[in-house]
Amino acid sequence: MAEITLNALAHSYSENPSKAEDYAIREMSHVWEQGGAFALLGPSGCGKSTLLNIISGLLEPSDGEVLFDGKRVNELKPEERNIAQVFQFPVVYDTMTVFDNLAFPLRNIGVPAHKVTSKVHEVAEILELSDQLKRKAKGLSADQKQKVSMGRGLVRDDVSAILFDEPLTVIDPQLKWKLRRKLKQIHEQFNITMVYVTHDQLEASTFADKIAVMYNGQIVQFGTPRELFENPAHTFVGYFIGSPGMNFFDAELQTDHQGHTRVMFGEHEIAIRSDVLTTLKNMAATKLRLGIRPEFVHVWDGKNDDAYQVEVDYVEDLGTYKILSFLFNGQMMKARLSEDQKVPSGQIFVSFPEQWTKVYVNEYLVEASTPMATSATQEVEDAN
C-alpha cells in the first residue's frame, strides 16, 4: 500500500520530441493518496493507459519521476514495484486451472503452499469463483476470465496499488454493474489504493471517490464527481462530464467610458459574479468563453425582465427528462427540463443564474477567492 506521486512527469513515444504534440503525457504532477479509489477518466487516446503503464513500470517515462511513498521507483521494473494491474482484455494462463491462475503470483514470490491455498480460497470466495477453482481457465466465459485476472491482482496482500485499465470493456452490461460493485466492496475491505481507467463517466463516478479527468496528455481536473459537475476547471471537463455537456459560447469583456466592466455576448450582457469580474479585470483578458450546464439554465414560463428571449429549435424526450435545444443569438444551446415542466415552443425566455455561469480564459476556469482559481490564473498567465 502506498501513496503514488507523479512528479513533473512527461512521456513521449517518439525519440526526439520537439513540440507539445509529440508528448502522450505532457508535463504533470499528481498525487494519488494511499487507500483511495480513483478514476482516471478521459477520451480514447488522451494518455490514460500510458499514464497507468508508467505507474506500473511497464513504460519508462521520458521525463520526471514516479514515487511510491516518497521513494523514487523509476528504475524499478514492474516485478519489483509490487503492483497489480488488470488489463482491458482478460489475461488468463490457459493451461492452468483457475486455482493455479490465482496462485501464480504467490508461487512466483515463494509463498508457502498452505498460505497460497488459504489466500486463493479467500479471494475466490470474494469473486464468487469458488466452484470454478478446479476448471481449466481456458474454458471460462469472458467475465469469469476477467474475474480471474482481477483475482490475481488481489491475492498478494502487500501490493502498492491495483491499477485497472478499462477492465469491464468486454463484460456484458448487467455483469458490469455487478463487478463494479464487487470492486468497490473489495476496496472497502482491503483499503488498497486503486486507480481505475475508463472513458465512461458513469463507470468513473460509481467506482471512484475522486476522478482525475485527463485531456491531451494532462490531468485537467481532479475532484469528486460533484465538483467536476458543478465547477469544471477546464472547458473539456464541462464538455465531457454530464449528458449533455456544458453549453459554451464566446463572449467579450468590455469596459465603457465610466470604467464599468461588462461581459457581452453579442448584444446581450451576461451577468457574472462580481468577484470573478474583478479577477478578469486584473487579468486584462478580453476573449472569454462562458459555460453553463443545461441543468442550470432557467426556462421561464412567461416574459421576464432578467431573461433573454430565445428561439426553441426542438425538444427531445428522454423519458425521465426532456432536453430543450434553443438558439440564443445564433448559437445552439441546450437546457434540461424536468418531466412535469410544460413544453415551450416558439419564442421563450431563459436566464443564466449568476453562480452557475462559469468563465473560461484559454480553456481554464477563472474564479476569484478560491485556491483553485489562483492556480488556474497562474496557468493562464503562463500560457499568455
Next chain:
Amino acid sequence: MQTKVENNKAWFLVLPVFIIVAFSAIIPLMTVVNYSVQDIFDQNTSYFVGAEWFKQVMLDSRLHDALIRQFLFSFTILLIEIPLGIGVALMMPTKGKSASLCLILVAIPLLIPWNVVGTIWQIFGREDIGLFGAFMGAIGVDYNYASDPVDAWSTVVLMDVWHWTPLVALLCYSGLRAIPEVYYQAARIDQASRWAVFRYIQLPKLTNVLIIGVLLRFMDSFMIYTEPFVLTGGGPGSSTTFLSQALVQQAIGQFDLGPAAAFSLVYFLIILLVCWVFYTTIMNMQKDK
C-alpha cells in the same frame, strides 16, 4: 411439428472438388491398388494374386529393417528440430532491420533444392576437400560418412536438422508474434520468471503451430529420399536406406511392381495412422477436463 425437407442438391456443389481429387489422388492410387493385387507381365497377361504381395512385403526382413530405421530417423530429427526450432524462434529479434535480416538468413536452407542439399553435404563432409570433414579430422575425430555407419547416420541427421529446423523456427516465430503484448505485461506484473513465461504463455500459445510443425516434419522425414540418396546412396551397407529408397530399389531396381505397389499402400497407411494417432492425442490433451 415441422417436417424436415430432405434436399440433396447441395452435393452437386461438391462435384468439382470430387472430380479434381479423383484425378489427382484416387485414380492414381487405384492404379497402385491394381498392381498390388495382381501379377502383371504385360498389357494382356495378368494374374490375380490376392493378398500374396502383401504377405511377402510383411515378411520381408529388409523392409522391416528399413521401417525401424525410418522410425528411428523420424523421431530423432523431431526430437532435435522441434526444441531447436523453438529455441531459434525465441532468440530471433522481433523488430527492426535485424528482424528481416534474420528471417532471410534463417529461411535460406528452405530455398535449396533437395538434391543440392545432398550434394552440399556430400562435399562439406569430405575429409579432403570438405570443411566439415577436414575440421573433424583436424580435431582428431576419425570421421568418414562413406564407410562408417554411425558417421553416415549422424551426417544424414545433421543435414536434415540444417535443412528443416528453419521451417519449425519460422512457424514458431509467427506463433510467438501472434501473442498479444498484454500477456507479457501481465506476467511481469505477476512477477513470473522467464521460464514461467515460456511454460505458461509462450508454449501453450505455440501448441497449434507446433502441431502443424510436427505433422509436417514427421510426414516429410518419413518420406525422405533425395538427400540421403545423394549423400550416402543408402550406405554404407544399407545403414541409411530408408523406406522410400527401399521402395525405389524394389520398384525400379528389381522391377518387382507387385510387391512395390503393396509396399506403397502399407507405407501410405503407416503415415496416415501415425498422423491420426498423434493428432487425436494432442487434441485430447488440449480439452478442458
